Amino acid sequence: MFANLFVVLTALLHAGFLVLEMFFWTKPAGLKTFRMRPEHAEATRVLAANQGLYNGFLAAGLVWSLVQPDVGFAFQLKLFFLVCVILAAIYGALSVKPRILLVQGGPAIVALVFTLLAF
Template sequence: MIVIATLVAALAAVLHVLIFVMESVLWSRPSVWKRFAVPDQAAADITRPMAYNQGFYNLFLAIGAFVGIVAYGVGEHAVGLTLVFFTLTCMVLAAVVLVSTGARYIRAALIQGILPLAAIVLIFLSDPLTT
């Protein structure tokens, strides 16, 4: 079960890397900012610095998850699991905050939060520290 949890956690991290790319690298493309419910180019230009910053938050969470997965894989189970759990929890809580900003963000919050939540549940179901 821990292998499946690790794969789901890695998918959550990959998703957050993709969000980083959209927010911090490709934000100037209308096809990207429209995905984030930005209404026009002027609003995209105004929100570009915020999106750039937010994208890096997503990247750092992804890096934390990847480092935790590697640490777990090389035998540092407690350290790796702690780091993975922390970063996944931050991802889920960010999705909760996103929902709190309005009902129109429910879909985005589900996309952002379902993989890390599933990984957390799988981690608890696998009981990895007792094996």
Template sequence: MQTLATLAALIVAAEHFYIMYLEICRIPGPQAARIFGLPEEFMRQKRVQVMFANQGLYNGFLAAGIIWAQFFAPQNASSQATLLFLGFVITAAVWGAATSNKGILLKQGLPALLAFLAVAVYA
């Protein structure tokens, strides 16, 4: 079951690396416009691109934290560190749902919550 917990955490990390890629590398573009539900002409604004790039960097930090916690943190701290970073993802999803798009709670919050529970129970 620990393998399940690890896999769930790594899925959340992969999702956030993908979000980082979209926000840093694919804005503006039709794929990002579709996924984020924003018009491409809006995404062509330099300030919007800068905001998305900054947001992408933060998503990358969340993913990197989960990877670090799973593979590089001291063994006696790995589970707690993973829970910390998954907690950050859950918090960001709740905030994003409250301030931006309710779908964030399902798309980002639910996988992180499931991974959090798996790590809390099995790791």
């Protein structure tokens, strides 16, 4: 139960990242969240939308892992998508800012631990 709760949290976070990066990057919410100037946001808008789309794929994969009726395959899906999220968070922490590991990777790491303990 805790594993699935953190998988849901991770999926919701990535769905939120999709919305922020694809639709609100150049809007006040995006500018404030990512601490950007409007000129910089506009110059990177397409890159952010691409990034948001990838976050959407991660969210979709995590949701798929929750609705998959085959327990073994659901476990494999959770492992795959959670590890993808964690690797992306590590890369973001090293290349952009360390806080990304906590915000993006934290819930995924907890979900992965609980998923491994539950199986």
